[in-house]
Amino acid sequence: MEAAKAENVNEAPPSPIYQPTVSTNELRLPVGQFKDNRADLALYGFTVQHGLTQASVADLLKLRTCAAKYRTPYLMERFIEASVNLETRTVDCCRNGCLAFTHKRVQQNACDACGAPRYKAEGKPAKQMTYWSLTSGLAHLLGDPVNGKSVLENIAAARKAAEKGADGEHEYYHAKRFRFLLEKGLLGGICVMLNCGTDGFQFWRQNGFEGWPIVMTPLSMSPDQRNRNKYQLLMAVTPGPKQPVDLESFLHPIAEELNELAKGIPGLVVAGSTTPQVLTAAVLNFRTAQPGGDKLTQFMSINSYIYNRLRLFKGVYISESNHVYYPPKDPASGNTFFEIEDCIEGQECIATPWTATSIAASAAVVEDARAAGRSIAYQTSLEQKTGIKGYSLFFAPSPAMSEDYPHLKNLWEMGLTAAPYDTMHLVLLKWSRTCGSCLRA
Numbered sequence: 001m002e003a004a005k006a007e008n009v010n011e012a013p014p015s016p017i018y019q020p021t022v023s024t025n026e027l028r029l030p031v032g033q034f035k036d037n038r039a040d041l042a043l044y045g046f047t048v049q050h051g052l053t054q055a056s057v058a059d060l061l062k063l064r065t066c067a068a069k070y071r072t073p074y075l076m077e078r079f080i081e082a083s084v085n086l087e088t089r090t091v092d093c094c095r096n097g098c099l100a101f102t103h104k105r106v107q108q109n110a111c112d113a114c115g116a117p118r119y120k121a122e123g124k125p126a127k128q129m130t131y132w133s134l135t136s137g138l139a140h141l142l143g144d145p146v147n148g149k150s151v152l153e154n155i156a157a158a159r160k161a162a163e164k165g166a167d168g169e170h171e172y173y174h175a176k177r178f179r180f181l182l183e184k185g186l187l188g189g190i191c192v193m194l195n196c197g198t199d200g201f202q203f204w205r206q207n208g209f210e211g212w213p214i215v216m217t218p219l220s221m222s223p224d225q226r227n228r229n230k231y232q233l234l235m236a237v238t239p240g241p242k243q244p245v246d247l248e249s250f251l252h253p254i255a256e257e258l259n260e261l262a263k264g265i266p267g268l269v270v271a272g273s274t275t276p277q278v279l280t281a282a283v284l285n286f287r288t289a290q291p292g293g294d295k296l297t298q299f300m301s302i303n304s305y306i307y308n309r310l311r312l313f314k315g316v317y318i319s320e321s322n323h324v325y326y327p328p329k330d331p332a333s334g335n336t337f338f339e340i341e342d343c344i345e346g347q348e349c350i351a352t353p354w355t356a357t358s359i360a361a362s363a364a365v366v367e368d369a370r371a372a373g374r375s376i377a378y379q380t381s382l383e384q385k386t387g388i389k390g391y392s393l394f395f396a397p398s399p400a401m402s403e404d405y406p407h408l409k410n411l412w413e414m415g416l417t418a419a420p421y422d423t424m425h426l427v428l429l430k431w432s433r434t435c436g437s438c439l440r441a
Contacts, residue, residue, distance in 0.1 A: 036069070039069065040069055054073045092125040094113065094114065094126075095111075096114050097244060098113040098116075099249040113246065114245075127239055129237070130236065134233060134235060134257050137233040138192055139268060142268060142279070143270065172195075177414045184410060189278055191220075192219075192279070194283045195216070195285055195287060196216055198212055198288060199291075212292075214236050214254060216235055258405075259406070286417055297392055299388055300387050309416070311353050360396045366379065367398070370390065396412070
């Protein structure tokens with residue numbers, strides 16, 4: 001019956017929506033059906049791999065030697081969409097790309113950054129952005145006979161490697177954050193470790209249009225697989241035309257799904273098993289460049305006395321140059337700020353690392369001053385002294401966030417998980433050049 005529906009490309013397929021369940025995660029068409037559409041699938045894969053435009057694909061389909069059954073890019077894309085169920089959801093956002101109407105903004109009718117109305121005159125949303133389901137992406141990955149088996153083997157191997165320990169950190173399962181989850185007993189069954197990356201990216205040869213892609217990398221794959229482009233799961237791209245005023249507002253739909261995955265989603269069909277499994281997943285770390293990391297963590301960075309994202313040591317403000325410097329010792333008092341050469345292994349360095357507790361405490365101090373109505377100058381002074389601008393969704397949540405996403409508690413307790421490096425530009429370089437003119441992968 002599903003195959004018959006896919007054959008009739010004149011009928012519009014049902015609109016996919018995100019639902020926190022994995023009732024089925026196989027391909028819609030049976031394997032035998034694909035033999036009649038080998039040319040369509042091969043051509044579509046070729047167009048995606050080489051970034052061909054729709055005009056180029058249309059010309060290829062006009063050739064008499066082309067064996068594809070669907071003779072226009074539109075019909076071919078409809079066939080692909082009917083064959084593989086990639087669940088999506090749409091969320092209202094500001095027409096200028098400032099923010100998304102999520103979390104506390106769900107009931108707002110206008111952007112509180114630029115004042116643009118949320119709806120058009122006829123009552124339709126002025127702009128929406130699409131989210132691809134992480135759950136669906138992981139389900140397809142685990143349902144594949146080859147990749148699914150590889151992921152399960154790597155999950156089991158990671159547990160054993162973490163239990164044995166290692167001299168230093170060589171892989172993600174040697175890190176303290178992975179051991180933290182293991183000790184809490186959260187890595188039983190099918191638990192996929194994730195790396196989340198985001199950063200601003202200008203499209204169309206630096207013409208000023210900027211979006212922020214949000215990508216998940218399944219770490220529970222072999223090292224030679226996990227960093228390939230085809231295994232980078234694109235969650236969303238902020239709508240532009242400029243960078244978002246509030247990046248965090250665009251992350252709430254992803255946090256909702258991560259919350260469900262942390263709780264556990266039943267009904268997963270794994271290749272080689274007839275028994276439905278429970279799928280869980282957890283973000284082990286975030287990869288960002290400096291600006292993206294500051295947006296995620298709500299750190300002040302260069303505008304504060306605490307510049308370092310990993311350790312707590314304060315700089316010295318020099319009024320003559322109007323700059324903050326970070327010498328090992330205070331030039332006035334001689335007190336040591338930090339030291340590297342004399343730091344003995346196994347002992348705490350003077351410059352202690354940021355922790356979940358210290359980040360939350362600093363964020364609370366700033367937010368309390370803001371709630372009390374203190375002056376902007378006073379709030380700015382606190383932000384500069386603490387190095388943090390306030391609550392952050394994935395690092396120091398507000399009480400409302402803690403209540404809305406209770407199953408992300410372990411992520412918050414792990415502490416700082418944002419690494420100061422970024423691979424986003426390499427991952428999306430080719431995709432960005434052809435975005436908007438090629439068939440959607």
